[in-house]
Structure formats: structure tokens, C-alpha cells
Amino acid sequence: MIMDMADPNAGHQQMDEVFTDNELVHLVRNALKSIVLGDGKSYHDLIGVMHQKGPMSPDEVAMLVTCLKALSGAASSIDLTHHQALLSTIFSMSMWNYVPEIMDAIIDLVISMAASNGKYVDPCLSMLIRNFTPPYSFLRMMKQPRGLSIKEQVLSRVHSALEGISRLVPLAPMVLLTLIVQRMPRQNDNEDVLLMYVENMFRLESGSIGHLVGSTMFVAVVDRMIDLDLDIAWEDILQDDAGKGIFQLELDEINEIDDEIENDVNEPLGAQMNRMGVVGNAIAEKLDSLLALTFGHLESCQEQGRLNEVFGTLLNSFQTTVLTAYKSKFAQFVMFYACALDPEDCGVRFARTLLDIFVCNDYPPMTRMSAVAYLASYLARGKFISTDFVVEILRRLVDWCMDYCKIQNGDTNPELHRSFYSGCQAIMYVLCFRMRSLVHIPGFKSQLSRMPLESILKHRLDPLRVCLPSVVEEFLRQAKAAHLFTVSKTFVFDNLPESELSRTFGGLERLDMFFPFDPCLLKKSDRYVRPNYIFWSTVQTSFEDEEVSDQDDEEEGTHDGAMTIGDQDGFDIDEFDNALNKMSITPKNFKWGGDMQPLARMPSKLRPSTSPGSF
Structure with a gap:
């Protein structure tokens, strides 16, 4: 028995x-x-x-x-x-x-x-x-x-x-x-356990019942990434030394931090974060591994011809979770990498979705501002994005801003017109990165002249005085060097050290300083992102031989209709240069939702940008 x-x-x-x-x-x-x-x-x-x-x-x-x-x-x-x-x-x-x-x-x-x-x-x-x-x-x-x-x-x-x-x-x-x-x-579980569990989720997503369960698998993984992301405190990654940001370190110093990754020597447009603060942070390293695992699965989806289908799920998840997570630091790079794998379809779709959200009045102002911040950062940083498509999106942004100007008769009001100012800043930010590649396109200047950008910048809403000073300053310098506008002495820019107007339009979350695709400081993830990414140091150094010095401009005055910046009495451009020593989405001591500390700014002495790779 x-x-x-x-x-x-x-x-x-x-x-x-x-x-x-x-x-x-x-x-x-x-x-x-x-x-x-x-x-x-x-x-x-x-x-x-x-x-x-x-x-x-x-x-x-x-x-x-x-x-x-x-x-x-x-x-x-x-x-x-x-x-x-x-x-x-x-x-x-x-x-x-x-x-x-x-x-x-x-x-x-x-x-x-x-x-x-x-x-x-x-x-x-x-x-x-x-x-x-x-x-x-x-x-x-x-x-x-x-x-x-x-x-x-x-x-x-x-x-x-x-x-x-x-x-x-x-x-x-x-x-x-x-x-x-x-x-x-x-979030606090063993990293190996989390990664193996997610491996199984992705195995289900790509298996025979993936059509039944796959979308939920991706949404759950993105949600866990956001949970981890928000658990990483800004204090863990902000640079403690105000006089020495991570992107200003000498290359050999950076190599001591991570000799396997060529870090940006001077990334003034990037987040002022410290890789040394991220390395050794258990939560950040767990998120890094999870991102790398997800990137690998996206590559597998592309090889199987399923990326477009999967991207639809990711895009929906992004809109409901990531877009509204104003403290997100790294999780958004899932979208960036998916777009890099399929620029012509997924990449275009992502940008147009962000633009549609921004121009739609049905969305809350904060959501619209976040969307256009993602759009600007994406267009600026994506090496895989065609120049023609950048021009297309810029044209739509300019048209929307012009239509907004036409129905506004009031004076500057950063809080009331925050969507407008975020749109203007997005245009200028993209041009900071893309100016050189765009002005070399035959006929682009004539296209730009047909865009009412100059009228927008001169409008009584005065976006140049409200948008982030470091973005405005760099944009004006590059526009001056490129001779974009025909009216001389049109733009005069006051030195606003604390940018109270900008702070107002950015709101408590400081969305005026939110550039979500600033450099990814996570080691494993960076290896995927880096080949598809435009670093500011690349943009800056590529124009060294064609620099137009501030001193020459001051001696010769405005020429060929270029803009002038420092015509006001008492304005000291050198002092202003020192104040704008670097730009960052997350300046020193910045705390989301808390009291604001003095901003870290981008250097003003930068060259008109050029983009590597496809440009």
C-alpha cells in the first residue's frame, strides 16, 4: 500500500x-x-x-x-x-x-x-x-x-x-x-531577486500569452522604476562643492570615478549631479540594473519586429506615470532608448505626442509644461533625430506661441502665461543645441525668417525676461553669431541673478529648470544611451575654431543685423559671465517643493552649437 x-x-x-x-x-x-x-x-x-x-x-x-x-x-x-x-x-x-x-x-x-x-x-x-x-x-x-x-x-x-x-x-x-x-x-528587496523577477515578466511579455499579459508587464516594470527613481534623494546626487561641479572635473578625475565610461568634462547644460554620489547608492544601482535589463529587452523586441507594438504600451505608461512624476531623474530614459532604436516611427511618435499634449488646453498647465520640457530636452539630446524633424517641431512650437501672442494684450505675468513661457524656453533651448546644424541647412535662415520667432521674443509678454536667464543668454549669443535676425539692437537683456520672474513661471516644481534628458549618470544605462546622445561638451568644443569673441563684438558693435545684449548703462558682461557659470536642471541645494536656493547657471562663453553624427 x-x-x-x-x-x-x-x-x-x-x-x-x-x-x-x-x-x-x-x-x-x-x-x-x-x-x-x-x-x-x-x-x-x-x-x-x-x-x-x-x-x-x-x-x-x-x-x-x-x-x-x-x-x-x-x-x-x-x-x-x-x-x-x-x-x-x-x-x-x-x-x-x-x-x-x-x-x-x-x-x-x-x-x-x-x-x-x-x-x-x-x-x-x-x-x-x-x-x-x-x-x-x-x-x-x-x-x-x-x-x-x-x-x-x-x-x-x-x-x-x-x-x-x-x-x-x-x-x-x-x-x-x-x-x-x-x-x-x-524597492528594498534584493537586487538579484528583483532583476530575476522582471526577467520572468519580460519572458511572459514575449511568450505565447504575451498578447494577453504583455502590456501589464511593461506598465508594472515602469511603475517600479518610478518608485525606485523617487526613492533616490536629490541630496544623494547633487554636487556638494559649489565651486566644482562634476561636469567641470578634469577628464582624468572623472576616469578615477569610472574608468569605463568617458564622462563629459564640461556638461554645463546637464544636471549638476555627482556620479560619485550615485555610485554606491543601492537604490540608484538597482534602478540602473533594471534600466539596463529593460533596454536589453527592448532590443529583443526590435529584433522580433515587435518594438512598435511595445512602444504603444510604453507611451501610454509614460503619459500616466512618468510625465507627471516631476522628480523623475532616470526612469524616462526607457522612452529615450526605445526612440533611439526606431527613430522614424517611435522617435517621431514620441515627439508628436509630447507636442500634442503641450498645445492642448484640456491638460493641466503643469502637465503641459512637463510635456514641452521633455520635448525640448529630447530634441536637443537625441543624436538620432533628423534635422528636418527638429525644424518641423520648432515650426509648430513657434506657430503656437505666435497664436498665443495674438490673443494676449496684457503685460508680463509669469504665472498666468506659464505655458507660453515654457514653449518659448523650449524653442530657445533646442536652438542652443541645434543652432549650428540648422543654420548650415540651405534655406533654413529664410525658413526661420518666415517663422514669427522675432515677433514672439519682442512681444509685450517679454519671454526673454521671464525664461531661464542661462537659456536666454546662450540662445542670444548663438543667434547673434549666426546673424539670425535682421533688426539690430532689438534685444536687451537685464541681469536678473535670482530670476524671480522665471521662478514664478516655473512654479513650485521649478519646471523652468526641468530638462529631463540631461546626462544619465547611471553606469550600466549610460552605455546604452551614450551612442545615441548629444553631450554639451561635444556641442561646445566643435565650434572653437569659429568663435566670435565678446571683446571683438563690443569693439565692433552690432554687425550685419546681429543682436546685441549689453547695451544698457552699467551692464558688465564679465560680471554676468561669472554669474552664469553653469546651467543645471538641478542646481546646488535645490529641493523639489522646498525653498529655492541660488541657481547654478550655464557658462555664457559658449560657441554656436554643432551636432555630431547624423547632423
């Missing part, structure tokens, strides 16, 4: 006997009934066999496989009320502890139970999801060949079971979605 299997000696004798499958099932059913009839010895002997763990002899393996197969045939006889001990034993089994033969038997049993009774669908799926990750004692093996072999043996069977249950039980995918999201590791 099967009850004798609890005794090893009896078990050995029992294995010498030959039972048909039906006979084994009959024996197990009798054991299940015995507990109901008050004689539970056979039932408890069965549970004893199921409890075997650790190294097992061939006979013990055969005995456990026999019991599991027999239970699969008797799955309909397992009662939720009377067989709680057996159910608890089954659902606590970790396939990581067993040889492949036992793994197969466990999978067959779990599928049979889920198909036999709807009440078991939830616990069966939960048991499979728990096997996404190994016991903690196995984690150290996961990067070794043996560990990787066990990992594939387990996970291939887990996913086969999930797909099997989903085919047999129509409602199973909906239950699966809920359970996966609920059981997803939290």
Missing part, C-alpha cells in the same frame, strides 16, 4: 511491485478518502513522502515522482477543506530543490489541479510565480554555469505551466496579471 512509502525499507520493497497508472491513482484516492473517514494514516504517509527535500536517492526520487503523478490523476479528489495539509505541502514546493524528473511531475500536478477546480487556479499560479526566483541560498550560484543551468531548467517549466494553465482556464491570464503585480519585489 502507498502508506508503506513512509518507511524507506517498505518503500524499496514497494517499488519492486508493478502498478498500473490506474492502480496508483486508486491508491492515492483511497489515501485522500481515509482522512475523511477518520483513518488518516495513509493520508499522512502520503504527505510524508511529499515532504522529502535535499539530496535524494534514486529510489526516493522515484517514490516522489510516483506520488506526484498519482496525485495528478486524482486531482479532482483533492478537497479544499479536508486536505489543507496536503495542499500546503504542494504549494510550498520549490522546484529549485529538485531534479528535473521531480520538476516535471510537480508541473503536471499543478496544471491538473488548476484545470480540475477553479478554486485552485489562484494558489497554483501563485506557486508558479514564487518559483520565478530561487531560495536565497541559491542566489550566489546564479552567475555560475551550474546555477544558470538550474535556472533554465526551472523557469522553462514554470513558463510552460503558466501557458498551459492559461490555455485550459480562460480566466487564468487575468488572475495571473493581478498576482504578478502584487508579488513583484519592492
